[in-house]
Amino acid sequence: MKSDNDKQPHRARRRFLVRALGGGALAGGLALAGRATATTARLGENLLRTADTDVVDVAIIGAGLAGLTSARDLQRAGCESFVVLEARDRVGGRTYNHELGDGVVSEAGGQWIGPGQTAIADLARQLEVDTFDQYYQGKTVYLAGDARYAEESGNGGASVSHHIASKLNDMARSVPGDAPWTAPNAAELDSMTVGEWLQQQGVSKEDKIGFNMSTTLTFGSSPASLSLLHFLSIINTSDCSIEQLEGIKDGAQETRFVGGSQILCTRMAEDLGDKLKLSCPVRKIVGWDQDIVEVHTDQGVIRARQVITALNPALCNQFTYSPALPSGRAQLQANWPAHAPMRKTVHVYPRPFWRDKGLNGQVMQLDGPVIWSYDNSPPDGSVGVINAFIKPGQLTHDARQAESVLTDIYALALGEEARHPTQFHDHDWGKVDSWSLTCIHPIPPGFWTRWGRFLRPSTGRLIWSGTETADIWPGAMDGAVRSGHRAAFQALQALTQVGRNT
Known part of the structure; x- marks a missing residue:
């Protein structure tokens, strides 16, 4: 039995967490303390950490929107005992900006928000990231072989x-x-x-x-x-x-972020200091059913009381677990569809010339590599940018050849000016690294009714996060932010419960 002196750090932890959970309210329903309360809470946190300085309260796996939202919420609650582990050499997860020069960017991953996506809109306002409307005015061009047809786009989306x-x-x-x-x-x-x-x-x-x-x-x-x-x-x-x-107008593709969507992650990461560890892939998770979990990474072992895995479920399946995960959760991860990595290309021009012709930059090709292209120019239209989603397996990965093929398509659709791009970028999420696997989740028949109930419930000390686990807008950036809020709240609640039981 523990003596009263042994229990003092745990009592301090409980007082700290109760203050954090009850001190105030911010976006996503997570109760957080103000700065004055947070400062007091940190004193309690520093006190309790003296008992076991090599154990953090929370280890967060993944520095995308979900993981960094959780880190930000913990920090704003006054919790400084956490670490963020990111396999890549950058933050952002499935958001990534191509730098085009002079402050202009083009997004290679997720980029849009729309009505009802309030969690990410609130986050952007807090981070002082402005938004602007996606350009869609004018005619969309449809191509079938050498045949070309253009018509007004309506709300800008698929009809x-x-x-x-x-x-x-x-x-x-x-x-x-x-x-x-x-x-x-x-x-x-x-x-x-x-x-x-x-x-x-x-x-x-x-x-x-x-x-x-x-x-x-x-x-x-x-x-x-x-x-x-x-x-x-x-x-x-x-x-x-x-x-x-x-749709675009009044739809989920209505709004873009000034500076590109990745800017949300880079700004959240600025306050983390050495709590953020890049190029630190996780390989093994040991003792998820114990009081202290060991997270084995390429940079060493992290010991934590709670672990937030802010990842696509297919990526969670890349870890080794000891003991093995319960069958339901293990099967969900093993069978999660991971065959939709997506590929986006970028053509940059001196100006968005297609607008002068009454075109919106959208091209839909019925029998070629382009699924859909769109105008991705900056807010002021200072340069012209055409992005495109590419059909899997229908465009070479040789950069020069890929640029040439797409340039010919744009010349037919938008005019001869398209033959003179100043830059070309190509981002295939299935090839850039091993930390994406899939950008979105094409759930097949029979999956949800068999495995769905295992998606969100915690497994021991493991809290499952990431956009796929969101209650609203799963798969979207907004869903990632919502899942990050929820995971931070779960972690704080779990830590509070530990305080009650000691």
């Missing part, structure tokens, strides 16, 4: 017939975005692909093309291999509106 959209929106109302496997008819919906459902509706050829493009962009999969249950759950998180999910 879906009103009849089909209304059906999907109505069906989505009964599929909870945070737990689709609990829907009343989950088994039926999860036994069917989106493609099979569309076939039953007798959709037009044009609608089939539109759905193929939109699901490939949003989910990384064609309708033929995407669970209808999953599709409806994502529509549910978008206010039960596929138009909002896929």
Whole structure:
């Protein structure tokens, strides 16, 4: 039995955590103390750390939006006993900026936010990151071989017939975005692909093309291999509106960040100092069922009371666990779809010349490598930037050849000025490193009803985070921020519970 003197650090920890949890309220529902309270709390934290200085309260794996949000929340709560472990040599996770010069950037990963994505909008305001509207005004160009057709883009997104959209929106109302496997008819919906459902509706050829493009962009999969249950759950998180999910105007692609989306992570990382460890991949997690967890990295072993894994579930499966994870969680990770890494290219021009022609820079190619291109120019239009999502396996990875192929496509679609780019960038998330595997999660039929319930519950001292675990907007940057808030709150609650039990 511990003596009263032995219990003093734990009592100090409990007092510190209770203050942190109850001292105030910030975005994401996480109760945090103000600076005065936080300063007092740090004194308690310094007191309790004298008992075991080589153990941190929280180890956070991953320095993307989710992990850094958790770190920021812990720090603002007054908790300084944490570390952030990042495998890459940079922060940002699945956000990454191409630096184009003169302060202009182009995003290689996630980049848009829209209505309802309040968590990331709040974070940007707190970090003093401005936003601006995605450019979409003008005509979109459709290419089929050498044939070219241009039409006004409407809301800027993929066009879906009103009849089909209304059906999907109505069906989505009964599929909870945070737990689709609990829907009343989950088994039926999860036994069917989106493609099979569309076939039953007798959709037009044009609608089939539109759905193929939109699901490939949003989910990384064609309708033929995407669970209808999953599709409806994502529509549910978008206010039960596929138009909002896929659109630019009043949609999820409406707004961009000045300085690129990665700037959110770089600004959060500025206050971490030596608490952030880059080029520090995790290899093994030992004792997740014990009071102290050992996290084995390429830079040594970190000992922690709680571990937040702010990663795609497929990446969590790259670790060795001792003891082995419970079967349900282990199977979820092992079977998580990791075949949608995505690839984006960038063409830079002296100016956005296509705007003068009444074009919006969007090109949709029915039988070539371009899924969708769009105007990614800076707010002032000082240079012209065309980004494109590329179909897997349909464009060489030789930079010069890839640039040439795409330049010919843009010349046909946008005009001969497209033949003179000043820069070209290519980012294939499946090839740049081994720490992405997949950018989005194309959930197949049968997955959610079998494994979904294992996605969020903690496993011992392991707290599962990352955008895939978000209750709202899973897969989006907003979902990553929400999951980061939740994970920090869980960690503080768990640490408080330890204080009660000692």
